[in-house]
Amino acid sequence: MPAPPLPLHCAAIDLGATSGRVMVGxxxxxxxxxxxxxxFPNALRSVNGHDYWDVAGLWNEVQTGLALAAASLPSGASLASVGVDTWGVDHVLVDDAGRMVFPTHAYRDARTQPGLQALLDSPADLGRIYAATGIPAVFYNSSLQLAETVASCPAIKKLATRCLFLPDYFNYLLSGRMAHGLSIASTTQLLDVGSNDWSKTALKHFGVPPRWLGSPIKSGTKLGRVRGMPDLGKTTVVAVPGHDTTCAYDAMPAAPDGDDIFLSSGTWSLVGFESTQPLLGEEALATRVANDRTGRGEYRPLVNVIGLWLLEGTLKAFDSRPANDRSWKALLKNAAALPAPARLLDVTDPAFANPPSMKAAIDAQLRRHRTKPPQELVEYVRLICDSLGQGHADVIRRFEHLANRTFKRILMVGGGSKNALLCQATANASGLPVLSFNLEGSAVGNFANQLIALKAVKNLATFRAALATQLKPKIYQPR
Incomplete structure (x- = not known):
């Protein structure tokens, strides 16, 4: 009788815009x-009117985390693999030796606004780029960032030989191999929506040198062994879906019938579903549908709703903001007991992107509609959660129309899934049950792709079925 298989250990590097972590699965x-x-914390840093990421600091934290991961294993065990996922669109420009030749701007930097406005002012160009890439014009797009870099610093075309998006760059630091993951590539507004390669139309429009970008690779590709860390010399670097939202979606224990819609709730609320075809056309463009890709090559149409960035920003205006889980629960409970707001926020308002004061931006929108702003933090919490719930519902209804589908459940992961007020508001506005999973979505999806690459799991459907037996979601029924 064969011996049962030994435990298999993997590490997930999961980097977000406000915090990062290293986990062992x-x-x-x-x-x-x-x-x-x-x-560890993460935050953009402002210098001379522009916003940047501390990439070197993040790499130092990643190394620390991997050392701790290796040390945490039982005696004689080792990490079989490691995968990296990060937020989308940001990137590192390097030369042939892998040396950074330009600072890494943060996606909230306002430098892209003139280019964005020029694109929005040209309906013909806007439609042509959307038809080519399936990605709407948004201020944070890599396309607009790179166009501004090339325009403001023309010499960069000679200095840089490769543009590596953040998960690709950390994969390079780990393995020594430069490669572009398909999933993260699809967030850039530079990938061809009808193939797995870059769009010549988009590259030409934005002035991005084609030599900066190699052919994208699918998830599951083994990039090589970890270099420079003796405790991880046998650990394989696996290309997982580099976009954290894609990983979070892969972690969802979705029903095989495809009737579930996904909500990854955090700084952004990312509402979407899985499809074999992109959603294109004038209505999709007007809805700002982003046809992101899975790591396997299918489509993941989604819409970005501003998310808990609204709440995070508003908290800064109050000294009474909660400091622990108990005070958070009390705040949400008190907010739920309040009457419904007289008017909800339009969460699509671009004024919420990165205002000096989120509270002031909210107050200004309400006053434009002759509505008195709240006075207390608890009132803002109720207003924001109800408004986000309505924003989620609006996107779901539009997807049902565009895709000619009917969704039966909302599967919700991320920090927002722990917010009972937000979950209930989403169920109420959508008329659909919300299944809230206590699940570290991005990291679990990261692990899923590593396990498939290592042939420990047959495919994603098999992983989801196994995971579903472990999870007990909290269900919020519409009221």
């Missing part, structure tokens, strides 16, 4: 257990 007996071994 152990697959044993058809079950996944996860342990966070290192968490």
């Amino acid at each position: 152990t697959w044993h007996g058809n079950e996944l257990s996860t342990t966070e071994v290192h968490r």
Whole structure:
């Protein structure tokens, strides 16, 4: 009788715009257990009117986390693999030696606004780029960032030989191989919507040198062994879906019939579903549908709703903001007990993108509609959660119309899934049950793709089925 398989250990590097973490996932007996071994803050830094990321600081934290991951394993065990996922669109420009030749701007930097406005002012160009890439014009797009870089610093065309998007760059630091993941490439507004390669139309329009971009690779590609870390010398770097939202969607224990719609709720609320075809055309463009790609090559139409960035920004205006889980629960409970707001926010308002004061931006919108702004934090919390719930519902209804589909459930992961007020508001506005999973979505999806690459799991459907037996979601029925 053969011996049962030994536990398989993997590491997930999961970098977000406000925090990062390194987690260990152990697959044993058809079950996944996860342990966070290192968490660290992340924030953009402003210098001389522009916003940047501390990439070197993030790399230092990643190395610390991987060392802790290796040290956390039982005696004699080792990490079989490691995968990286990050937020989308941001990138590092390097030369042939992999040396950074330009600072890494943060996607909220206002430098893209003139280019964005020029694109919005040209309906012909806007439609042509959307038809080519399936990605709407948004201020944070890599396309607009790179166009501004090339225009403001023409010499960069000679200095840089490769543009690596953030997960690609960290994969390079780990393995020594420069490669572009298909999923993260699809966030850039530079990938061809009808193929797995770059759009010549978009590259030409934005002035991006084609030599900066190699042919994208699918998830599951093994990039090589970890270099420069003796404790991880046998650890394989696996290309997982580099976009954290794609990983979060892969972690969703979706029903095989495709009737579930996904909501990854955090700084952004990302509402979408899986499809074999993109959603294109004038209505999709007007709805700002982004036809992101899975790591396998299928489509993941989604719409970005501003998300808990609204709440995070508003909290800064109050000294009474909650400091722990208990005070958060009390705040949400008190907010839920309030009457419904007289008027909800239009969460699509571009004024909420990165205002000096989120509270002032909210107050200004309300006053434009002759509505008195709230006075207390608890009132803002109720207003924001109800408004986001309506924003989620609006997107779901539009998707049902555009895709000629009917969704039966909302699967919700991310920090917002722990916010009972937001979950209930989403169920109420949409008329659909919300299944809230206590699930580290991005990291779990990261692990899923590593396990498939290592042939420990047959495919994503098999992983989802196994994960579903472990999870007990909290269900919010519409009221």
